[in-house]
Amino acid sequence: MSSKDRIIIFDTTLRDGEQSPGVSLNMEEKLQIGRQLEKLGVDVLEAGFPVASPGDFEGVQRLAREIRGVQVAALARANRKDIDTAWAAVKDGENPRIHTFLATSDIHLRYKLKKSRDQVLEMAAEAVKYAAKYTGNVEFSAEDASRSDLDFVCRVFEAVIDAGATTVNFPDTVGYAVPWDFAGMIRYLVDNTPNIHKAVLSIHTHNDLGLATANVLAAVDQGARQVECTVNGIGERAGNTAMEEVVMAIRTRNDVLPYDTGISTRQIVAASRLVSLLTGMVVQPNKAIVGANAFAHESGIHQDGVLKERTTYEIIDPKDIGLSEGSLVLGKHSGRHALKIRIEELGYQLDEEELERVFSRFKVLADKKKEVYPEDLEAIVAEEILRIPDRFRLTYLHVAGGSGIRPTATVAIEIDGEEVSGVSMGAGPIDAAYKAVADLVNTGSRLLRFTVNSIRGGTDALGEVTVRLKEDGHVVTGQGADPDIITASVRAYLNALNSLEYIKSSPPRKNIND
Secondary structure, three states: OOHHHEOEEEEOOOOOHHHOOEOOOOHHHHHHHHHHHHHHOOOEEEEEOHHHOHHHHHHHHHHHHHOOOOEEEEEEEOOHHHHHHHHHHHOOOOOOEEEEEEEOOHHHHHHHHOOOHHHHHHHHHHHHHHHOOOOOOEEEEEEOHHHOOHHHHHHHHHHHHHHOOOEEEEEEOOOOOOHHHHHHHHHHHHHHOOOHHHOEEEEEEEOOOOOHHHHHHHHHHOOOOEEEEEHHHOOOOOOEOEHHHHHHHHHHOOOOOOOEOOOOHHHHHHHHHHHHHHHOOOOOOOOOOOOOOOOOOOOHHHHHHHHHOHHHOOOOOHHHHOOOOOOOOEOOOOOHHHHHHHHHHOOOOOOHHHHHHHHHHHHHHHHHOOOEOHHHHHHHHHHHOOOOOOOEEEEEEEEEEEOOEEEEEEEEEEEOOEEEEEEEEOOOHHHHHHHHHHHHHOOOOEEEEEEEEEEOOOOOOEEEEEEEEEEOOEEEEEEEEEOOHHHHHHHHHHHHHHHHHHHHHOOOOOOOOO
């Protein structure tokens, strides 16, 4: 294919995705996701907003230094301080990018910026000109572009391209667009921005109306050549365009979407699971491409057709996104080498000390189950290796309950290395255990959500619990997994409480949108 048919994949999982309510990634978690995005083959990795906090700066800087073969981008508002900070964070990366933005819609100009169009035009051009002194890889985004006057956006794009922008981004910041209208906007920009051929035209869509992917494909058809997206579609409010949906739509319908993304699609499932585990954002079962039901067939007619010929009811080969399962069966007699191979197949690189910790948990689980599945291993890796450092750790749990008995829980946890214990009663065993934990850690958090899922089938399956807590305006998500659902519930609760502690100890972040 010619170069004009190459669609640049700009992944913003670690920036816009981390703005999802309840998501707060630590340094090692960001690096794990960054390395998986590197394997996936994204072109640009937006690592964060460095000026937001020292933690954000350090995260972007480490990603820029350690991730190779990918352009690492840093977000900056259209001012010199943000741009200086962004460059300091990404300058050690390969072909680093500064991504600066400024709103262009009248509603933002009037109520947020309190600036005239001429003032915004000048600010945008000046910001890009200043960023271009650092690097030739500068992107400008017109925030809330889909609700902006298109002639004004054309003027802004023309000015910033003249000032040195090599990518201009047209965001549907609030998820307002519909496909045919969005396509018309992109065509208007292409036809009415005189120097548009000197830059890559990008789009960034949100899913408030469930149209993010449709809007992207409509825009690509009209000349957009960069897509800003996230793994699993996570992000502000209803989320961003899901990377896997765009990539597989182009791959599956290449007859009408004659483009190439360069994505290693066999890494999609590994990326999806990793992001879900580390963010606590559970993938809905009917989610396109990566949902648990995406390749499940309940109807007898469908089952019969698939057994005779897969393509009767499947338009995507599961192997193409990494769903093929190896022949290596893990059980209680499996050794470290077999475990290491399977973990590497799942996309994780562990050192010897980390492998030993995972192996210890694996052997405990294998004694309880006949076969340990890949999903079980991912849950173990997530808890043992990828979690936020624990201030609170479960050391003992005993519950008593049943018909006619008031449920009682005895819980012991370590707090900063010192063990404390307590007993509480509740409406049920989980309620009793949570009350005991809450008393021990003296938390004022409120439980917003509690969900239980089975990892694979069978009565010996790992139970995976997800909770969402809120305290002092902070919303966090926690996950826990164990064959005993009450133990899994307490692990999830403590994981969320540890996340709250992590957020409280971190410098505050600035709020941004694009």
